[in-house]
Amino acid sequence: MELHDVWFVLIAVLWIGYFFLEGFDFGVGVLTKLLARDRAEKRVLINTIGPVWDGNEVWLLTAGGATFAAFPEWYATLFSGFYLPLLIILVCLIVRGVAFEYRVKRPEENWQRNWEHAIFWTSLVPAFLWGVAFGNIVHGVKIQEVGGNLEYVGGFGDLLNPYALLGGLVTLTLFTFHGAVFTALKTVGDIRGRARALALKLGLLTAVLALGFLLWTQLDKGDGWSLAAMLVAVVCLVGAIGAIRAGREGWSFALSGVTIAAAVAMLFLALFPNVMPSSLDPAWNLTVTNASSSPYTLKIMTWCAAIATPLVLLYQSWTYWVFRKRIGTQHIAEAAH
Incomplete structure (x- = not known):
């Protein structure tokens, strides 16, 4: 296997990691309007991803950087052709990060509500x-x-x-389902039961959309x-879906994560x-051969990745292990309501 093939696989792994991790926190962001009934429950949802959302975005930065270094022609064509949608995504990620940090800086209800709206839309889009x-x-x-x-x-x-x-509808519903399962896994009390019920409904909708999209992909490419x-x-x-119906949130989360990984791998x-x-x-296709960097560049990148990746993982x-416990409204301080 040539180094450009290796880096194609590594970039695929980075996107799998990003969609697996950022997928559930996008889903939780969407659920702040679909699931939470009051300010305390919104705080619970935000707290489930509060310690990890920014770390999840490291996978996106690494995937983008790896594409730029390993396949500069791919990077240039992608970012010039998809400039507007990628700019919208970038703005959403910036506003979303600000919303998480600024929401609790002031106690006024309007202030917090506006940032909650921002979290919802910058997760959904x-x-x-x-x-x-x-x-x-x-x-x-x-x-x-x-x-x-x-x-382009x-x-x-x-x-x-x-x-x-x-494809957009599939990622939206799949991430929201993934987030609902994560919420059921990370919470206690009434919100946990409602998250399980919502996850079941979302899972059925996701299954219909995903099956159509994946079949279309298979028949076409x-x-x-x-x-x-x-x-x-x-x-x-x-x-x-079966695991969340049986109340086995851990198994359901693992299986929904494998679903995302397998779907991205299929693409x-x-x-x-x-x-x-x-x-x-087809003569104008960008391929792993005509879009890649020099073998020397790819060799240096491979050594750097071999050293840094285990440390990041x-x-x-460790971060996920430290913040592994479930939370509920009883864990939210009164001032944060």
Whole structure:
């Protein structure tokens, strides 16, 4: 296996990690309006992800940085062609981080309510747009050779095609389901029971949308490996729904996480060896070969990743272990209500 193939796999792993971890905290952000009944319950939901949400975003930064260094042509075409949706995602992530930190800086109800609105919308919009972006990457976009370079020549409207929009609905519902299961796993009392009931409903909706999207992907771009990943995703999603119905939140969370991992893996398997196919002419496809950096650059990156990655994984695992206990409204100080 060539180094550019290795880095394609590593970037896929980084996106899997990001969607697994950020997926549930996007979901919890959406649930602040769908599940919480009062200010104390909103505080409980925010506190379940408070210690970890910023660490989860490290995976996104690493995935973006790895793409820039390992596949500069892919990075340049992606960020120029998808400029508006990626800018919207970036703004949402900035506002979302500010909202978490500033919500409790003042006691006025309007102040806190406005930041809660911000948390909801800046969780919902990226959860949807990431699916739209990856749907377009896999399905193919208008790329052609311009002045010796392969560039995106479409418009924003070209990104809003049925396949990509379905992908956005799948990531939104799947992340919200993942977040509801996480909420049931991390809370006690009445909110835990309602999170389980909502997760069951969301899981059924997600199953319908995801099955349609994954089948469409398989028929359009798939092979035997992507079919295997699709089957894993479907089986684990059904298992996650069954586990939450039985009150086994831990198993349900693990299975919903594997569902996300298998679904993202399927997209990358369907994409390979392309990194960004052209819908105009296969000769203009960006591939792991023509979009990659030099072998020397990839070699240096590999050594750096081998040293740094275990340290990051150990630290983040320790963070989750420290904040592993369940919480409820009884753990919220009266002043925070």
